[in-house]
Amino acid sequence: MPPRPSPKAPLARFADEAWRPLLLGGATPVEARVDTAFERSLNISFEGGLLTVLTESGRRAPGAMITTLSDVRGVHPEAPVELSEHTLVIGRLELDCSQLTFFDCAVGPVGLTRAPVAAVFGAMLARHARPGSFVPGEPETPFERAITTRLDAARNAFCAQLRSAASAVAQQQQIDAEAMRHAVASLVGLGFGLTPSGDDYLVGALAALTLAPGAVASQVRDLVSACVFALASQRGDHAATTAVSQHFLLAACRGEFHEDLASAGREILLGGDRADDAVARAVSIGSTSGTDALFGLVDGIRVFGSLR
Numbered sequence: 001m002p003p004r005p006s007p008k009a010p011l012a013r014f015a016d017e018a019w020r021p022l023l024l025g026g027a028t029p030v031e032a033r034v035d036t037a038f039e040r041s042l043n044i045s046f047e048g049g050l051l052t053v054l055t056e057s058g059r060r061a062p063g064a065m066i067t068t069l070s071d072v073r074g075v076h077p078e079a080p081v082e083l084s085e086h087t088l089v090i091g092r093l094e095l096d097c098s099q100l101t102f103f104d105c106a107v108g109p110v111g112l113t114r115a116p117v118a119a120v121f122g123a124m125l126a127r128h129a130r131p132g133s134f135v136p137g138e139p140e141t142p143f144e145r146a147i148t149t150r151l152d153a154a155r156n157a158f159c160a161q162l163r164s165a166a167s168a169v170a171q172q173q174q175i176d177a178e179a180m181r182h183a184v185a186s187l188v189g190l191g192f193g194l195t196p197s198g199d200d201y202l203v204g205a206l207a208a209l210t211l212a213p214g215a216v217a218s219q220v221r222d223l224v225s226a227c228v229f230a231l232a233s234q235r236g237d238h239a240a241t242t243a244v245s246q247h248f249l250l251a252a253c254r255g256e257f258h259e260d261l262a263s264a265g266r267e268i269l270l271g272g273d274r275a276d277d278a279v280a281r282a283v284s285i286g287s288t289s290g291t292d293a294l295f296g297l298v299d300g301i302r303v304f305g306s307l308r
Contacts, residue, residue: 009087009095010093011068011095011099012053012067012095012100013067014065014066014100014102015066015102016051016060016061016065016102017105018049018051018063020102022051023084024085031047032044032046032080033046033078033081034075034078034090036077037075037077037079039072040055041055041058050243051063053067053088054067055069059259060103061105061257061258063247067095075091075092104256105259106256107211107255107256107262109210109213110211110266110269110270111213120271121279121301124276125295125298127276128276128283128291129291130288130290132287132291133147133288133291134155134201135288135291147190147192151187151190151191151201154186154187154190155201155299157183157186158186158187158201158202161176161179161183162205162220163303164179165180165220166304169215169216175220177223180227181230184231186198188228188231188232188241189245193286194242195242195245195248195289196241196245197288200289201293201296202228202252203293204294206221206225206253206257207252207265207297208299209304210252211266217304229253232245232246233246233250258282260281260282260290261293261294264278264282269301279294
């Protein structure tokens, strides 16, 4: 068992509930190791999941732990990880977990008095969106242009199925589940980076369906979530996307989201004065992950709003 941290050890300040059983339950994950390492974050993989260690500038997200560290340079992929009640040891890095406070990223439906105005939040997204993926950058290589074209086609197909499913539920008709599975599959793993754009888009769409009140949104969410879960659960050679993206997709299926994405969704749905600031903050998630997720969020809210 790792030694108790020294008084000068950096602190683990806040952590998602996913950390609790590992740190306080006496269980040590099998073959825990650093999967990917960046200047301000470390992704730790273990049997059954993935957790993230963030620096002091990090924000609350599924599986995240926020520390007093200014950076995590010097920790490399494959570094071993040991966990105990008071200490987290990652390679040569030692974190004091004795003052840890846990948080929960789960969200639920918001209460609405009127339908959201699509033109308003569409304009906000256009104003803040970062180039890349759903917003083509300049100049764009032929390969990037091809991916953007595929993303646009997959997005349009998914939105069509979202509208079809919502309409079927509202009219008490049978949903075409196979068509939805195909539309979701066309997005999972599509795009660039640690979390491909198609995955981020689906996380945003699930956020919209989770936050939107009413039986229609709930039933459509259950269908989309089941389709996403089936693909995001595949491991090893059968994995449809990256391990980090699988983590966020599965969290979205449970109704758990990055605090800035959830906040943007709530403010947009409620039509509050803080919506523009919330969208601007959500855009800063990752390089283009925030923008990609907001496109899914906006599309999901548009479908919901058209049925109210």
